[in-house]
Amino acid sequence: MALGAVAAVTAPLWVANPYHLHVLIMAGIFTILALSLNLLLGYTGQLSLGHAAFFGIGAYTSALLALRLEWSFWLALPAAALASGLAGWAIGRLALKLRGAYFVLVTISFAGVISLVSINWMDLTNGPLGLPGVPPPALGPWTLRTKNAYWYLVLAGAALTYLVCHRLVTSRIGRALVALRENEPLAESVGIDGTRYLVLAAVVSAALAGLAGSLYAHYTRFVSPEVFLFSYTVTMVIMVIAGGQGTLAGPVVGALLFTVLPEALREAVAWQWQMLAYGVVLVLFVFFLPRGIVPTLAAWRRR
Amino acid sequence: MLKRLVSTALVALVVLALLPAGGDAQAPGPIKIGVIQPLSGPVAASGNYVRMGAEIARDWINARGGVNGRRVELVIEDNKSDPKEAASAAEKLIVRDKVPAIMGAWGSSMTLAAMPKLEEYGVPMVVETSSAASVTKRGNPWVFRISPPSEMEALGLEQYVEKLGVKKADFLAVNTDWGRGSITAFGDMLRKKGVQVGAAEFMEQAATDMNAQLTKIKQTGGDTLFLTTAVEQITLVLKQGQEQRLARKIITTGGSSSPTQLIKQAGAAAEGSYHIVFFMPWFPEAMPDGRLARAFVDEWTKRGNPFEGLTEGFRGHDGVATIVEAVRLAGRDEPKAIQEALWKVSFTGVNGPIKFEKDGPAGKESGQSKPSIFIVQVRDGKVALPDFLKK
Amino acid sequence: MEQLLQHLVNGLVLGGTYALLGIGLTLIFGLMSVVNFAHGEFYTLGAYAAFAALAWAGLPFVAALLAAIAAGALLGALCERALLRPLRGHSIDTIMLVMIGVWIAMQNAELLAWGGVARSIPHPFPTAPLTLGPLNIAPLRLFVVLTAAALIGLAWLLIQKTRLGTAMRATFQDRDTAALMGVPIGRIHTITFAFGSALAAAAGALLGPVFLAYPSMGDLASLKAFSVVILGGLGNLAGATLGGLLLGVAEELGAGYVSSGYRDAVGFVAIILVLLFRPAGLFARAERIG
Numbered sequence: 001m002a003l004g005a006v007a008a009v010t011a012p013l014w015v016a017n018p019y020h021l022h023v024l025i026m027a028g029i030f031t032i033l034a035l036s037l038n039l040l041l042g043y044t045g046q047l048s049l050g051h052a053a054f055f056g057i058g059a060y061t062s063a064l065l066a067l068r069l070e071w072s073f074w075l076a077l078p079a080a081a082l083a084s085g086l087a088g089w090a091i092g093r094l095a096l097k098l099r100g101a102y103f104v105l106v107t108i109s110f111a112g113v114i115s116l117v118s119i120n121w122m123d124l125t126n127g128p129l130g131l132p133g134v135p136p137p138a139l140g141p142w143t144l145r146t147k148n149a150y151w152y153l154v155l156a157g158a159a160l161t162y163l164v165c166h167r168l169v170t171s172r173i174g175r176a177l178v179a180l181r182e183n184e185p186l187a188e189s190v191g192i193d194g195t196r197y198l199v200l201a202a203v204v205s206a207a208l209a210g211l212a213g214s215l216y217a218h219y220t221r222f223v224s225p226e227v228f229l230f231s232y233t234v235t236m237v238i239m240v241i242a243g244g245q246g247t248l249a250g251p252v253v254g255a256l257l258f259t260v261l262p263e264a265l266r267e268a269v270a271w272q273w274q275m276l277a278y279g280v281v282l283v284l285f286v287f288f289l290p291r292g293i294v295p296t297l298a299a300w301r302r303r
Numbered sequence: 304m305l306k307r308l309v310s311t312a313l314v315a316l317v318v319l320a321l322l323p324a325g326g327d328a329q330a331p332g333p334i335k336i337g338v339i340q341p342l343s344g345p346v347a348a349s350g351n352y353v354r355m356g357a358e359i360a361r362d363w364i365n366a367r368g369g370v371n372g373r374r375v376e377l378v379i380e381d382n383k384s385d386p387k388e389a390a391s392a393a394e395k396l397i398v399r400d401k402v403p404a405i406m407g408a409w410g411s412s413m414t415l416a417a418m419p420k421l422e423e424y425g426v427p428m429v430v431e432t433s434s435a436a437s438v439t440k441r442g443n444p445w446v447f448r449i450s451p452p453s454e455m456e457a458l459g460l461e462q463y464v465e466k467l468g469v470k471k472a473d474f475l476a477v478n479t480d481w482g483r484g485s486i487t488a489f490g491d492m493l494r495k496k497g498v499q500v501g502a503a504e505f506m507e508q509a510a511t512d513m514n515a516q517l518t519k520i521k522q523t524g525g526d527t528l529f530l531t532t533a534v535e536q537i538t539l540v541l542k543q544g545q546e547q548r549l550a551r552k553i554i555t556t557g558g559s560s561s562p563t564q565l566i567k568q569a570g571a572a573a574e575g576s577y578h579i580v581f582f583m584p585w586f587p588e589a590m591p592d593g594r595l596a597r598a599f600v601d602e603w604t605k606r607g608n609p610f611e612g613l614t615e616g617f618r619g620h621d622g623v624a625t626i627v628e629a630v631r632l633a634g635r636d637e638p639k640a641i642q643e644a645l646w647k648v649s650f651t652g653v654n655g656p657i658k659f660e661k662d663g664p665a666g667k668e669s670g671q672s673k674p675s676i677f678i679v680q681v682r683d684g685k686v687a688l689p690d691f692l693k694k
Numbered sequence: 695m696e697q698l699l700q701h702l703v704n705g706l707v708l709g710g711t712y713a714l715l716g717i718g719l720t721l722i723f724g725l726m727s728v729v730n731f732a733h734g735e736f737y738t739l740g741a742y743a744a745f746a747a748l749a750w751a752g753l754p755f756v757a758a759l760l761a762a763i764a765a766g767a768l769l770g771a772l773c774e775r776a777l778l779r780p781l782r783g784h785s786i787d788t789i790m791l792v793m794i795g796v797w798i799a800m801q802n803a804e805l806l807a808w809g810g811v812a813r814s815i816p817h818p819f820p821t822a823p824l825t826l827g828p829l830n831i832a833p834l835r836l837f838v839v840l841t842a843a844a845l846i847g848l849a850w851l852l853i854q855k856t857r858l859g860t861a862m863r864a865t866f867q868d869r870d871t872a873a874l875m876g877v878p879i880g881r882i883h884t885i886t887f888a889f890g891s892a893l894a895a896a897a898g899a900l901l902g903p904v905f906l907a908y909p910s911m912g913d914l915a916s917l918k919a920f921s922v923v924i925l926g927g928l929g930n931l932a933g934a935t936l937g938g939l940l941l942g943v944a945e946e947l948g949a950g951y952v953s954s955g956y957r958d959a960v961g962f963v964a965i966i967l968v969l970l971f972r973p974a975g976l977f978a979r980a981e982r983i984g
Contacts, residue, residue, distance in 0.1 A: 019398035022391070047787060094970060102969050104729070105924045109962035112917075116962075119478055120505075120955040129480040130386075132415050132441060145423075221419050224412045226386050234794055241791045266395065271342050271381045272806055279799025283777065286792040290784045343802065345910050347810030478955055505955040509914045511905040514704040515949035515957065522697055535812040535906055546823045546832040547700075568814035568906065571821060609811065 008155055012148040021147045025219060027259035028154035029212050032161045034239040034251035036208035041237070042245035043169055044201050045181040046096065046103045050111030051236055054084040054206040056227040058213025060118065060125060063134045063223040073137035073218055080214035081207040087114075088206020092199035099198075108230075115228035130224025134217050150219055157215050158252075161208050166248055168204060177201055242285050244292025253293050333376035334369070334636045336361075336626050337396035338619075339407030339417065344384030345508060346533060350409055352612035353431060354379060356619025357406065359602050360627070370631050377623070382408050386416030393417040397424045403636045404429070404629070406622035411435035411480045414446075421445035427629075427642040431622035432615075434557065435480045436488075439662040439669040447645050447659055447670035449621055449652070453481075453488035456556060456579060459676030460489070464496045466691040467552065467577065471499040471525040475516055475540060477532035478505040485531040485556050501525045506536065513540050517547050527552040534561045534611075538568045545572040555579065562679060562686045564611035573681045577689065580677050581654050584613035585686040591655035591675055599653050621652035645670060696828040701950045702943060703829055709942020710839040711901055715915055716922025716934040717849055718893030724929025725866045725886050728778065729790040733919055734912025735800040736766050736891040740898025741907040742808060745815045755818055759841075759899045766895025767888040774887035779880060797916075805909040817903040838900045845896055849889075850931050862886060866929050894919075921961050925968055940964075 007014075015021050033055060040046050062080040065071040071079070087110075095106035118125045125131070137144045137153065144150055168174050176197050179187040188194055217223045235258065243254020261281065265274045289296045338357055341350035357377055364375050378400045380392035389408045396402045397420065404427050408414045411433040421428050422443055430438060430448040434456070439448055451459070472493055476482030482505065490500050501523035504516040517540070520528065528544075528551040530537055537560055541553070553576040560580070565573040583589055584603075587596035599620060603613055625648060630636055633644035649658045659670030680689045719733045740762040747758035777792055819837060823830040853859035864872040865882050873879050897915070898907075905911070921941055926933025941961050948960030 017398060019394050022394045022398075026391070041787065047790075094966070098969060102924070105920065106966055106969050108920070109965040112962040113959050113966075116956055116959045120953070122483070127480070127483055128412065128478060129435060129437060129483070130412055130415060132418075132437065220387065220390055220416065222386065222390075222416045224386055224416070226412060229385065231385070237787075238791060238794065241787050245787065263391070263395070266380070271379065274381065275343050275383070276799055276802040276806065279795050279797070279802060282795030283792055283799065286788055286795060287777070287781070290781060290788045343805060343810075347805060347909070348812070351810055507958055509910070510957070511911070511914065512704075512708050514708070515701060515946045516954045518697055518700045518704060519950050519954070535908060538812070538814070539905055542821075545821060546835070547830050548823060548825070564811075568812070611811075 011155075012151060018147050021151055023259060023263050025147065025151055025154050027256050028151070028158050029216050029219070030235070030239060030259050031158045031252050031255040032154075032212040032215070033209055033236045034243065034255040035158075035161045035165050035248070036205045036212070037236045038240045038245055038248075038251040039165055039168065039201055039205040039208070041240055042247070042250070043174065043177045043181065044198055046099060046198065046202075047237070048107040048202075048205070049104050049230075049233055049237070050091075050107030050109070050114075051205075051209055052228050052230065052232040053107070053111035053114045054088060054209035055213040055216070055232060056111075056114065056118065056225075057087050058084045058210025059217040059223045059227045060131075060213075061210070062214035063131045063217040064124070066135055066218070067131060067133065073135070073214075076218075077211065077214045080217075081210040084210025084213065085203045085207030088202045088204075088209075089199065091206075092202030096195055096198040096202060111228060111230070111233065115225055118225040118228060125225070128225055130222060130226075132222050134221045134223060136221065137218050154215055154219070157211060161211070162248065162252070164204065164208065168201075169248070173197060173200065238282060242282070242289070242292055244294035244296075247292070247294045247298075250292050250294040257293070333374040334371075334627075334630055335376050335378050335400060335402045336623060337393075337400065337402035337405035337407070338377050338379045338623075339382050339389055339392045339396070339405060339409075339413070340379070340619075341384040341409050341413070342379070342381035346384050346409065348612070349432075349533065349615050350381075350384075352608075352615035353409065353619035353622075355603070355606070355608045355612065356599075356616035356621075357623045358619070359599065359606070359616075360620040360623035363602075364624075364627050370627050371634060373636075375623075375627060378402055382413050382417075384410065384413070386412045389413035389417045390420055393420040393428075397426050402426070403638045404626045404641045406431055406619070406626060409433065411438060411484075414438055415441075418443050418446060424638075425642075426638040427645055429622045429625050429645075431618040433481075435484050439671045440664075441669070442664040442667035443669055444667050445642060445669075447625070447672075449625060449654070449657055449672045449674060450558075450618065451581070451674045451676060452671075453484045453556070454491075455673065456485075456558070456676060457488040457492040460554075460556075460579060460678065461492055461496065463678060463689075463691070464493065464498065466689075467527070467554070469493065469498050469527045469552070469554075471501055471523070472527045472529055473501040473520045473523055473525045473551075474503040474529045474531070475513070475520065476503075476505060476530070477536060478507055481557065482531045486529075489529055489556060499525070506532065508533075510536070511539055513543050514547065517544055517549055520551075521547060521549055525551070527554060530555045531557050534564050538565055541565065541569040541572040541576065553577065558582075558614065558676075561611045561614045562681055563613075566681060566684055566686070567611065574684070575681060577678055577680050580614050580679055581674055582614050582617040583677050583679060583686075584610070584617075585679070586688070589677075589688070590653065592651040592653070595651065596653050617653040621654055621657065624650070624652050625657055697950070700829055701946050703831060705943030705946030706939060707831065707835050707839050707942070708946060709939035710842045711897060711904075711938075712918050712922050712941050713935040713938025714842040714845060714897040714900070715894065715919040716926065716938050717846055717931050718890035718897075719919040720923045720926060720929055720931065720934045721849075721862075721886055721893075722890040723923055725862060726778070726883055727786055727789075728793065728887075729786065730890075731790065731793045731916060732773070732796040732800060733890070733894055734914070734916030735797055735804070736770060736894035736912075737898040737901075737915040738801070738804055738907070738909065738912040739769060740766050740895030741815065741902030741911065742804065742813075742898075743895065744899035744902050745813050745907050748816050749813075759896065762895045762899035763892045766898075767892035770891025771884050771888040773891070774884045778887065779883070782883075797912075801909055801912065808907075808909060810909060812906040812908040815903040815907055832904075834904055838904060841900055842897070845893065846931070846935055849893065852889075853931065858882075858885065918961070921965055924965050 058080040061083040062076040065076040239254035244250025382389035414433040558581040590596035629644040633640035655675035661668035662671040743762040743765040744758045747753045747761040819834040925937030949957040
């Protein structure tokens with residue numbers, strides 16, 4: 001744990017190659033996403049298959065505020081989190097009465113609608129052409145253009161996310177969420193208002209995804225409707241479940257691994273076989289580590 | 304036991320994957336050219352044709368002894384039809400493979416996503432397919448486009464509007480930057496020529512049933528339908544138009560329509576349709592450089608590549624040939640030198656003359672070549688020149 | 695008016711194919727609680743199997759359809775035995791993840807095997823449409839809808855009128871009690887998955903000739919199938935059938951009268967509304983199979 005933190009802070013020193021640093025930055029952004037999805041999936045048992053929508057709303061909010069209203073990144077970032085959080089609240093209120101498979105489908109459908117809006121509402125989003133030229137964040141007289149600077153920014157975002165999640169799941173709220181996941185009637189009988197807690201989790205989860213969206217927009221400096229792609233959500237789900245849902249370290253490990261894996265496959269396998277290999281590795285993972293990497297490792301250590 | 308073993312192996316894989324790969328020393332060897340194409344995902348077919356064309360260019364150049372005495376090597380990356388992947392691929396090619404120039408990245412959104420990387424590292428990219436106007440308008444001096452933006456394509460058709468007898472036109476396009484850009488460009492051109500413009504309908508990239516749009520278009524009473532999408536969807540629209548008895552003159556735009564594939568797959572439904580193309584492999588002699596075009600078609604067929612891919616594949620050849628010509632003029636394979644040399648490039652590719660003119664904001668112009676644009680018609684199950692073009 | 699009628703006909707024909715996609719999934723989802731992301735890949739498999747049978751082996755159309763169904767059932771059974779059975783008892787998310795892996799692997803295996811170029815599947819029907827006053831419908835589409843209806847009817851008979859169907863319904867209602875009563879749950883699961891996959895493959899073989907066969911064709915099919923399942927209610931065959939028809943008509947009218955850019959949004963909005971007001975599906979009396 002401490003070792004990982006030291007490695008992360010000193011990363012620009014030992015990762016000399018900017019391409020590897022780029023992969024790390026993407027891993028950092030996906031760490032935030034995986035942690036945020038884990039809050040819902042791991043701690044409440046509710047699967048959001050529309051998580052890319054919150055990511056995309058954050059990316060678009062931040063990019064539009066920066067481009068159209070020339071807001072500074074430091075204002076656009078919380079605004080993005082706020083907008084996504086609001087969307088999370090609306091979806092939570094609407095859908096968490098239902099839960100389970102129904103929550104899954106409401107979130108998928110919500111992401112589908114939002115994605116179509118981003119494609120068709122030309123005046124606001126510039127449609128499929130996307131929004132190029134999102135400015136990099138500026139800090140006083142400096143702009144954070146370099147990879148090193150951005151790495152620290154993303155690292156700070158990931159650390160903040162981790163702390164928020166840690167704080168939340170170790171608090172009374174977290175215990176209430178787990179109680180609800182394990183036995184809802186029992187939890188409600190001791191006075192836990194299920195829907196209220198779940199909505200709270202949805203809001204925080206969506207807001208964090210929005211934060212990741214903002215960081216992504218100002219890093220790639222280009223936002224297009226592809227941010228809503230279902231494959232982004234699938235990637236997040238893979239990271240959480242393979243890493244180990246319901247643990248805080250699991251999504252971090254999952255995000256790191258499944259950002260690096262496709263890039264490693266680029267090196268190792270001819271392009272025809274890359275995606276096929278990815279699918280097979282995934283199946284093998286579930287098959288042999290069905291509870292996820294972190295819980296399995298923890299179980300080995302206890303033995 | 305086996306389970307434990309495999310689990311351990313998987314964990315080991317994790318650790319291995321997380322270890323940074325050792326830096327490999329850059330030995331002076333072949334000249335590397337990066338290629339970014341959609342090799343998997345929904346438009347994989349097109350991306351692979353461009354790759355096949357690029358490989359022909361590479362092999363021809365190497366058979367002639369390479370350039371400046373060095374061999375040419377292509378480093379090919381898949382952008383999975385996803386802009387994020389396109390940006391990652393560009394970064395990987397530039398930083399890890401140290402390519403001094405790139406050809407890519409097919410779709411406009413993929414090209415636009417890769418473009419900031421070109422500026423960041425100062426590496427030129429020859430854009431072979433993308434049609435969005437914004438590609439060369441963004442003030443990115445590392446971008447050199449050999450494909451026509453939609454506006455240029457529309458201007459290319461302008462001279463034929465009367466001859467085609469277009470009086471009232473409708474549009475059906477894929478809901479992407481390309482489809483939307485095309486409707487705007489052709490709509491503007493037609494209005495200027497006094498043609499009435501009726502419905503403008505869209506379809507999602509993955510959509511297969513276009514009956515709703517066709518039923519709607521049928522009501523406008525127009526005489527011509529402009530169709531902008533990939534060849535698969537054109538096939539479906541032609542077939543479904545036939546099912547709906549939609550009697551329209553059909554003109555496809557964008558140059559990706561591959562009339563040969565349409566004849567094969569849509570059959571009689573393709574009869575009479577017009578297609579804007581940037582390469583005419585059916586009569587290569589009619590191309591600006593007939594001998595080169597003929598040789599390209601022969602080589603393509605000899606390799607067993609599908610004939611219907613030629614209208615896409617030539618882009619790969621011309622893109623790589625452009626970069627190699629710039630390397631020859633520069634005399635070395637450094638990104639900055641290649642960028643400067645690209646302005647001096649002037650030769651004839653499979654499509655026709657390639658020569659860059661300045662486009663975009665002053666001081667940071669991108670390069671835009673003016674490609675040749677052709678129109679062909681499907682007649683009697685064959686691709687032919689329209690009557691008004693016959694001598 | 696003519697336009698409205700044509701839209702309705704289009705919508706019903708399209709909806710019939712959605713229904714066929716949905717019923718296989720509703721069985722798998724309802725009975726096994728498997729969120730089957732690979733469902734669309736069995737649809738793709740069916741289309742390619744039909745292509746191979748028709749274009750290469752030169753079999754008649756009906757034989758090609760049967761070949762596709764057999765291929766779907768076989769691979770479905772294999773998938774259940776090799777992957778799902780050993781993982782039984784794990785959480786629904788874990789099993790979903792394995793199906794995501796299968797989805798990615800199958801789609802890219804198809805891309806490798808067949809290439810990215812779309813294939814046109816030959817069929818023996820005339821291409822000129824049948825015309826009824828102002829309405830047009832292609833003979834092939836009519837055949838597809840009728841066959842789909844027949845397959846849906848057969849599935850219904852199987853579940854309502856056979857011993858196997860009784861065992862399936864018992865498993866759906868209460869897995870543990872059914873097991874205690876001597877229902878071989880393992881075998882029921884294998885059969886259910888094979889049957890659902892076979893129906894998806896049949897849909898692929900029927901719709902392949904209407905559209906085209908290409909490796910990523912299954913993604914849209916999966917999405918539509920999930921929508922249909924929710925509209926109709928889990929495990930509800932009649933619901934899935936009606937849900938499919940409704941979705942087809944709603945999309946068609948949405949594209950015709952609202953905006954073609956928002957065509958797919960119609961389905962999503964319908965799902966959200968249905969879930970909010972009739973969470974057990976549009977046609978549910980209670981959650982049950984059949």
